[in-house]
Amino acid sequence: MRTENEILDIVLDTVRADDAVRAVIRTDLLPVTKYLYSYQFCFIVDDIEKYDDDKIFETCFGKRVLLYRGDKNYPEMFPGAKAHLMVFEDGITLVINTMDKDTFLSRFNRENFYENVWIGDTYQKILDKDNILPEIERLEETQTIFADTPTKEIFDNTCNEFWWVMKTFAEYTLRKELPSAMFYLNVAVRDLLNKMLRWHIYLESGKPVDMGVLDSKLEELLEDELFALYKKTYPSADYDQIWSAFNAVATLWNKVGNMVADSCGFPYPEKTEIEMMEFIARLKEN
Structure with a gap:
């Protein structure tokens, strides 16, 4: 099973090579517990429709065994976002929510009426190619x-x-x-x-x-x-x-x-x- 640093490296390598991704925020930063090796990210993108393709992340993060598109089943839980919830052969789970800057800031600032505990309320900016975002860091969960x-x-x-x-x-x-x-x-x-x-x-x-x-x-x-x-x-x-x-x-x-x-x-x-x-x-x- 890949380590946390390995996951962060492969995610950052992937987004640096993708011009449509302008910033990355890691979310759901609660401690990893036994039997739960899950990593969640928001990708701030300038072409949201590009990420409506189910194959967009098919191979870049490893051998994928499951893709669940949360935004297609429950669009009210993912307003303005494309949600790729993925399971990989080595036991890692990746959740990538792609959205534009305004949609992300609305979520970060808790402006969305629909509260979604599955996304969590902890954030840490790990990449900002153009300095388009303010300082993004909130490490204490509040929704629970x-x-x-x-x-x-x-x-x-x-x-x-x-x-x-x-x-x-x-x-x-x-x-x-x-x-x-x-x-x-x-x-x-x-x-x-x-x-x-x-x-x-x-x-x-x-x-x-x-x-x-x-x-x-x-x-x-x-x-x-x-x-x-x-x-x-x-x-x-x-x-x-x-x-x-x-x-x-x-x-x-x-x-x-x-x-x-x-x-x-x-x-x-x-x-x-x-x-x-x-x-x-x-x-x-x-």
Whole structure:
């Protein structure tokens, strides 16, 4: 597998030979971790359409085994850019987003409405052929930082939404509509559960917390007892296990919800929870 310096050398050699590339910024500068040898770059170009060709980077960085064009599948995530996400035979991943100067500066200055944690928010300029860019360096990730305390209205509305999607999750499970049930558990329900957990972690820490992409740092940030319960919210496709996961979610929501409410100084809506659990129990009996 090629080293970081080898990757940087081959990228710089490639762009120096390409007159259309005027500057290069390395992005997503978080530490490389085990099993993740990924390098991301923004190329500032003066001919964006040249990079709409899938073969443009086919051979210059090594033997490519996969090309995924993110801009073609999700254009709203890559406005004004051509995104080449590539995997190479030696285990290296390269992501190259080509764009013009104004598009890059809009992203760097956080002017884009669509936040994209997959691109990251760390930048370091490594080449500028014409000095067209200002100083570009930001080495601290900000998109995954959480520092939010709910108002009573937001907290109550979130609890109401949670019990609505829990009801819907239960209905799909009772009808044995597995794809819909698992979607509701792992998207609709989990999004709200994770929001409550983020509130709890921030309130306990008393300072902004880096949650990681898609809350990937929950295991290290959450108390052992709570994370052990959180793991029980992931079932197999067996319906008995799905109901066990439902109960684990409800138990965890109650524990953490009460802790958040206590920290914020307002009551937890216990009556709503009791009535919704009774409602769902009656659904199971019919």
